């Protein structure tokens with residue numbers, strides 16, 4: 001998947017909801033597309049899926065240009081879009097899959113075989129003849145994922161695939177996404193606000209903010225960049241005494257104690273802080289080093305100064 005210089009301005013707006021975005025997603029990767037609400041993720045996915053026209057820029061799906069080779073490009077992906085009803089609720093899971101199979105130009109026998117494989121894999125086979133409207137939210141989402149995969153496309157676009165799912169359904173969908181990439185070589189682009197999903201599944205992450213890409217690198221690299229500056233937590237009894245805190249440090253009260261936390265480049269700074277606390281007669285209960293998780297990294301990135 002290659003996106004270059006993609007820009008989208010809605011209607012006559014001067015503001016670009018997607019602003020000169022370029023991304024390259026290698027085959028077989030699970031790519032996390034992250035950003036706060038309104039950052040431009042769904043807009044980008046809708047352009048990729050051919051549902052919205054870009055104002056400018058170029059998008060290739062498996063080598064096919066979404067604008068110039070539309071019909072071929074549309075064969076390259078399956079999508080589960082955010083918040084919309086991706087499948088027909090009055091139809092059963094089985095009918096939905098055969099219907100989407102037909103839409104994708106599949107032969108009946110091929111669609112039936114594939115539908116059976118998908119519904120079995122997602123644990124829906126026993127209930128395949130019930131209408132989707134009566135399913136739980138998790139089961140509906142699984143049917144949507146299955147419908148997106150009916151024609152076995154090389155690319156899968158998933159906009160918040162685990163939103164509203166319980167722990168077990170989230171696990172099933174996550175295991176599935178991993179299988180799609182590792183065992184079946186699919187390229188997956190997913191958006192989510194759930195950092196554990198990203199940390200567990202994504203090989204690479206791009207962060208978008210106010211329409212612009214502010215980070216695009218392997219997940220591990222993103223995490224390790226932030227791990228260069230270790231985060232520490234000092235817990236003291238009672239309230240915070242009068243003292244100057246190192247820059248960027250915050251203090252919060254919890255159950256009769258205060259937790260002071262922040263990042264330092266040199267551990268000596270944290271020992272100096274502990275000394276100052278002791279001088280102020282604070283009782284230091286604990287000092288711990290905290291490994292930042294992706295949530296910390298993400299918050300750090302999106303809270304940074306905005307572009308002009």
Ligand SMILES: Nc1ncnc2c1ncn2[C@@H]1O[C@H](COP(=O)(O)OP(=O)(O)OP(=O)(O)O)[C@@H](O)[C@H]1O
Pocket residue numbers: 010011017035036037038039040041042043044082
């Ligand atoms: N149909 C539309 N008409 C006008 N503006 C729109 C339209 N759809 C989205 N926008 C605007 O485009 C910007 C990006 O929205 P988008 O839905 O792509 O963000 P998002 O990153 O997917 O957010 P979320 O995480 O909340 O789903 C927002 O400012 C939004 O208000």
